[in-house]
Amino acid sequence: VVSFQPSEHQHVRYNPLRDDWVLVSAHRMRRPWQGQVEKPPQEDVPRCDLSNPLCPGAARANGEVNPQYTSTFVFDNDFPALQPDAPEPDACSHPLFRAASARGVCKVMCFHPRSDLTLPLMSLAEIRAVIDKWAELAVELGASYPWVQIFENKGAMMGCSNPHPHCQVWASNFLPNEARLEDRTQQQHLQERGVPMLLEYARLEAQRKERLVVENADWLVVVPYWAVWPFQTLLLPRRHVCRLQELSDGERDSLASIMKRLLTKYDNLFEISFPYSMGWHGAPTGPHLGADCGHWQLHAHYYPPLLRSATVRKFMVGYEMLAQAQRDLTPEQAAERLRTLPEEHYRARPR
Amino acid sequence: VVSFQPSEHQHVRYNPLRDDWVLVSAHRMRRPWQGQVEKPPQEDVPRCDLSNPLCPGAARANGEVNPQYTSTFVFDNDFPALQPDAPEPDACSHPLFRAASARGVCKVMCFHPRSDLTLPLMSLAEIRAVIDKWAELAVELGASYPWVQIFENKGAMMGCSNPHPHCQVWASNFLPNEARLEDRTQQQHLQERGVPMLLEYARLEAQRKERLVVENADWLVVVPYWAVWPFQTLLLPRRHVCRLQELSDGERDSLASIMKRLLTKYDNLFEISFPYSMGWHGAPTGPHLGADCGHWQLHAHYYPPLLRSATVRKFMVGYEMLAQAQRDLTPEQAAERLRTLPEEHYRARPR
Ligand SMILES: O=P(O)(O)O[C@H]1O[C@H](CO)[C@@H](O)[C@H](O)[C@H]1O
Ligand SMILES: O=P(O)(O)O[C@H]1O[C@H](CO)[C@@H](O)[C@H](O)[C@H]1O
Numbered sequence: 001v002v003s004f005q006p007s008e009h010q011h012v013r014y015n016p017l018r019d020d021w022v023l024v025s026a027h028r029m030r031r032p033w034q035g036q037v038e039k040p041p042q043e044d045v046p047r048c049d050l051s052n053p054l055c056p057g058a059a060r061a062n063g064e065v066n067p068q069y070t071s072t073f074v075f076d077n078d079f080p081a082l083q084p085d086a087p088e089p090d091a092c093s094h095p096l097f098r099a100a101s102a103r104g105v106c107k108v109m110c111f112h113p114r115s116d117l118t119l120p121l122m123s124l125a126e127i128r129a130v131i132d133k134w135a136e137l138a139v140e141l142g143a144s145y146p147w148v149q150i151f152e153n154k155g156a157m158m159g160c161s162n163p164h165p166h167c168q169v170w171a172s173n174f175l176p177n178e179a180r181l182e183d184r185t186q187q188q189h190l191q192e193r194g195v196p197m198l199l200e201y202a203r204l205e206a207q208r209k210e211r212l213v214v215e216n217a218d219w220l221v222v223v224p225y226w227a228v229w230p231f232q233t234l235l236l237p238r239r240h241v242c243r244l245q246e247l248s249d250g251e252r253d254s255l256a257s258i259m260k261r262l263l264t265k266y267d268n269l270f271e272i273s274f275p276y277s278m279g280w281h282g283a284p285t286g287p288h289l290g291a292d293c294g295h296w297q298l299h300a301h302y303y304p305p306l307l308r309s310a311t312v313r314k315f316m317v318g319y320e321m322l323a324q325a326q327r328d329l330t331p332e333q334a335a336e337r338l339r340t341l342p343e344e345h346y347r348a349r350p351r
Numbered sequence: 352v353v354s355f356q357p358s359e360h361q362h363v364r365y366n367p368l369r370d371d372w373v374l375v376s377a378h379r380m381r382r383p384w385q386g387q388v389e390k391p392p393q394e395d396v397p398r399c400d401l402s403n404p405l406c407p408g409a410a411r412a413n414g415e416v417n418p419q420y421t422s423t424f425v426f427d428n429d430f431p432a433l434q435p436d437a438p439e440p441d442a443c444s445h446p447l448f449r450a451a452s453a454r455g456v457c458k459v460m461c462f463h464p465r466s467d468l469t470l471p472l473m474s475l476a477e478i479r480a481v482i483d484k485w486a487e488l489a490v491e492l493g494a495s496y497p498w499v500q501i502f503e504n505k506g507a508m509m510g511c512s513n514p515h516p517h518c519q520v521w522a523s524n525f526l527p528n529e530a531r532l533e534d535r536t537q538q539q540h541l542q543e544r545g546v547p548m549l550l551e552y553a554r555l556e557a558q559r560k561e562r563l564v565v566e567n568a569d570w571l572v573v574v575p576y577w578a579v580w581p582f583q584t585l586l587l588p589r590r591h592v593c594r595l596q597e598l599s600d601g602e603r604d605s606l607a608s609i610m611k612r613l614l615t616k617y618d619n620l621f622e623i624s625f626p627y628s629m630g631w632h633g634a635p636t637g638p639h640l641g642a643d644c645g646h647w648q649l650h651a652h653y654y655p656p657l658l659r660s661a662t663v664r665k666f667m668v669g670y671e672m673l674a675q676a677q678r679d680l681t682p683e684q685a686a687e688r689l690r691t692l693p694e695e696h697y698r699a700r701p702r
Contacts, residue, residue, distance in 0.1 A: 002438050006450075009437040012525060014449035020528040023432060023453055031430030032412075035512030039387075061383075079382030081374060081670070081677050086360040087353050095544075096552050097576050098365035099357075102374055151669035159666025161386030168669065174363060176675035177371040193446075201447050225448050279673035303672050315510025318502035318519065319432070321654050322630035323527035326432050 006330045015226035016197060018178075019185050022228050023326040026333065029308075037311040041155050041273045045116045045163045053078075054164035056113045071126070072133040073110040074169075080106035082172055104145060104172035109133060111165040118154070118165050118273055120263035120345055127256035134280070135245045135252075137169050142243075142285030145171035147179050150244075155275025157305055157313065175284060182281055183296070190295035198297035202236040211335040214261045214343075218254040221262050223335040228325040230307045230314050231269065231334050233262065235300040242283040242293040265341045266304065276304035357681045366577035367548060369529075370536050373579050374677040377684065380659075388662040392506050392624045396467045396514045404429075405515035407464045422477070423484040424461040425520075431457035433523055455496060455523035460484060462516040469505070469516050469624055471614035471696055478607035485631070486596045486603075488520050493594075493636030496522035498530050501595075506626025508656055508664065526635060533632060534647070541646035549648035553587040562686040565612045565694075569605040572613050574686040579676040581658045581665050582620065582685050584613065586651040593634040593644040616692045617655065627655035 004011075010025040053060045056068045061078040082104030089099040111130050112122055119127060134150050141148045152167035153160040175183065189197035205211055205222045213221040213233055224234045235258070241247065247255065266274035280300050283293035307314040307328060319326055355362075361376040404411040407419045412429040433455030440450040462481050463473055470478060485501055492499045503518035504511040526534065540548035556562055556573045564572040564584055575585045586609070592598065598606065617625035631651050634644035658665040658679060670677055 004438045004440050006440070009440075010433060010453045011437065011440045011450050012453045014451075016447055016449075021451075021525075023523075023527075025432035025453075028430055028432055033512065035510060036390075036507040079379055081376040081379055082361060086362065087355045089355050089357070089360075089362045094555065096367055096548070096555060098367075099362050100365075100372075102361045102363045102376075147674070149670060149674040151673050153666075153669040156387035159386060159668040161384065170670055170674070172374075172674075174372075176374075178672075178674050197447070204445065204447060277669040277672050279669060281673070301673060315504075317510040318504040318628040318630060319500060319521055321529075321628050322502050322632070322652060323498070323500045323521070323523075323529050325528075 007333060012324075013226045015224075015228075016189065016201075017182055017185055017226075019181065021324060022226055023324055024330055025326060025328060026330045028326075028328040033308060033312050035315075038157055038313055040310045041157070041275060042163055043273065047114050047116045049115060052115060052162065052164055054108070054110050054162055054166055055115060069110070069113055071112070071129045073113075074107055074133065074137065077106035077108050077168065082106050082170055100174070102172065102174060104170060105141065106171075107137065107141075107169040109137070109167050109169060111167070115164040118263070118267075120260055120267055121347065122165075122260075124253070124256045124260060127259055128252055131244075131247075131252045131255055134169075135247065138244045138280075138282070138285070141169065141171035142245075142289070144286050145173060146284050146286040146288055147172050147175050148285060149176065149279060151277060151279035153277050155273065157275040158277050160275075173286075179281070179284065183284065186295040186297070196240055196295055196297045198236055198299055199240050202238060202297075205236075206238070210332050213265065213335055213338045214258055216254050216258050218251045219258045221258060223331040223338070225331055227331045227334065228316075228327060229303045229305065230327060230329060231266070231304045231338065233302045233338075235259075235262070235302070237298055241298040242296045243285070243298060244280060244282055246298075261343050262302070264343055264345045265338050266302075268341045268346050269338065270306060270310040271346045272310040274304055275306065276302050278302045358684060363675075364577045366575075366579075367540065367552075368533055368536055368577075370532065372675060373577055374675055375681055376677060376679060377681045379677075379679040384659060384663050386666070389508055389664055391661045392508070392626060393514060394624065398465050398467045400466060403466055403513065403515055405459070405461050405513055405517055406466060420461065420464055422463070422480045424464075425458055425484065425488065428457035428459050428519065433457050433521055451525070453523065453525060455521060456492065457522075458488065458492075458520040460488070460518050460520060462518070466515040469614070469618075471611055471618055472698065473516075473611075475604070475607045475611060478610055479603055482595075482598075482603045482606055485520075486598065489595045489631075489633070489636070492520065492522035493596075493640070495637050496524060497635050497637040497639055498523050498526050499636060500527065500630060502628060502630035504628050506624065508626040509628050511626075524637075530632070530635065534635065537646040537648070547591055547646055547648045549587055549650055550591050553589060553648075556587075557589070561683050564616065564686055564689045565609055567605050567609050569602045570609045572609060574682040574689070576682055578682045578685065579667075579678060580654045580656065581678060581680060582617070582655045582689060584653045584689075586610075586613070586653070588649055592649040593647045594636070594649060595631060595633055597649075612694050613653070615694055615696045616689050617653075619692045619697050620689065621657060621661040622697045623661040625655055626657065627653050629653045 211222040282298040283296035305313040633649040634647035656664040
């Protein structure tokens with residue numbers, strides 16, 4: 001009998017945070033790729049371009065002129081998907097036609113005045129300023145809104161329409177799907193095992209090490225056992241933390257450091273500015289601020305689309321959309337590749 | 352007070368089939384697009400090219416030579432994500448590290464010997480042959496496998512690496528996520544309301560008409576009330592049907608007809624060969640063949656990525672991946688655009 005090898009034999013893995021499964025078929029990497037190739041990311045972004053609405057001193061769509069900001073800069077999205085004052089939909093006529101109100105705000109946050117930088121190319125102090133601003137917005141918008149979604153779409157491949165380093169913050173009067181799902185699974189885990197799911201998970205991964213990418217005294221980054229995207233990672237605190245705003249000074253500094261290390265490795269993987277969508281999940285806010293959040297553990301998800309090279313992505317299409325996500329290398333293989341990459345950025349190396 | 356207008360005021364809608372929500376922010380269509388543009392689909396595919404492994408007479412990766420087929424042609428995927436004989440993973444060491452066996456088969460099905468055709472350009476008899484072959488594979492693979500996923504990735508934008516008209520059929524020894532989800536929601540609906548969810552839904556949409564795209568005596572196509580992709584549609588039978596193989600002769604002919612009409616409209620929308628992923632969902636098979644499938648209703652989902660034009664797609668990224676899907680036009684607006692398009696294919700019209 002053949003003994004089971006995760007890198008040779010397809011299998012499914014359970015994602016306890018989403019209560020679903022992923023098909024792992026690592027032998028599929030051997031298949032030649034003849035499909036679509038992507039444009040590699042633009043590498044020659046000008047440092048400052050006044051026609052770019054995110055630059056200091058540039059005019060935005062609504063005519064406002066940005067200040068000469070020198071660190072982070074936050075403004076209201078000029079084309080928000082969520083506005084604070086939409087009227088309530090009419091009462092539902094039938095259970096198959098249910099609508100509900102959606103109110104909120106959408107903000108854009110520039111990370112740095114320079115357009116030619118990205119987080120891994122910024123200094124630790126500059127990344128720390130981003131983290132502080134995230135925490136500030138989480139408090140400010142979380143005072144009334146139940147969910148504050150901080151997310152970064154990086155790279156044109158991820159629908160990002162502006163190369164200037166920035167993220168978005170969308171706050172809503174409802175718990176979005178992913179929030180409801182993680183709330184339920186984490187609650188159930190705490191009930192069943194008496195320990196927050198992602199705290200238990202981080203401790204186990206710190207011991208097992210095979211999916212570790214980087215770690216420090218306060219944080220660790222793993223390719224989760226149930227990762228869907230080829231180089232997907234999960235950034236976890238080592239102690240129990242419900243929300244970004246609870247992080248101490250020291251934890252914010254060590255977060256800046258681990259982010260810089262992770263993102264440098266990402267860029268080094270294919271020697272390009274690595275595209276991804278990332279975002280923070282933490283305990284709900286607004287009306288939930290008084291509730292018990294013992295089951296929640298703060299974490300960030302990184303979802304990068306690339307699979308084989310700077311120009312060949314993983315397509316989550318047909319089978320994935322209609323049946324179940326499928327991946328072409330094991331999480332352990334992905335983690336090992338990321339782990340062994342240098343922590344010095346390829347653009348900082350002498351040519 | 353302002354009265355609620357779905358096309359002006361953002362709101363959320365409930366998807367009863369997936370038990371989740373979509374954010375509808377139709378006013379976002381006004382935002383200018385400065386992000387990534389796609390390559391329009393290749394329009395000059397040669398009728399036959401022996402270097403294309405899907406053509407009659409061509410050699411495939413494994414050295415086999417395709418027969419001179421004249422209708423559909425099915426063969427085993429040369430790089431299958433599922434194989435019939437993978438060994439069982441080791442027993443799970445911990446509830447956060449759960450793996451299970453995955454066994455199955457992956458087949459490729461060519462629709463037609465000509466590479467320069469697509470379903471909407473094929474004759475009704477030729478489309479009918481595709482439907483018959485689908486039903487045949489559903490019976491054959493469904494004899495032992497619990498789930499037989501028939502799906503088509505169309506266009507390079509949807510990860511399709513070969514322009515020859517074809518689909519795939521992946522059968523598995525497990526119920527994939529989407530199947531488990533739809534099984535649960537349809538079961539619950541039947542219990543609560545005494546009628547299969549999608550049968551009730553089709554009847555209501557046939558009356559309401561605002562989301563109808565095309566219909567005939569046996570079938571209807573709607574942009575579902577809870578659509579996520581801009582021009583997503585749902586193809587539904589009017590009577591209660593659990594599985595493809597139950598369709599009568601007449602229903603297969605009328606299915607060929609409604610598919611041709613829908614796909615012609617899709618191509619006419621931006622006057623290109625419209626990319627999408629589509630697939631069939633029906634009652635589980637294999638060990639489930641004896642079970643009651645009264646809650647199931649056969650249906651096909653069409654998930655097309657384009658939003659504004661042949662080259663501007665909807666990106667399901669940051670907020671969508673981390674929080675909740677968001678759409679930029681209402682399902683009613685999408686349905687109206689599709690409904691009013693001609694049913695004659697743009698390539699068949701005199702220039
Ligand atoms: O099998 P293909 O067409 O080579 O591959 C395509 O469809 C598969 C099933 O949806 C996906 O897993 C792949 O990412 C995609 O590129
Ligand atoms: O707001 P942006 O960056 O213009 O838009 C991008 O991110 C949004 C939030 O993830 C998505 O809804 C859009 O499809 C995407 O293009």
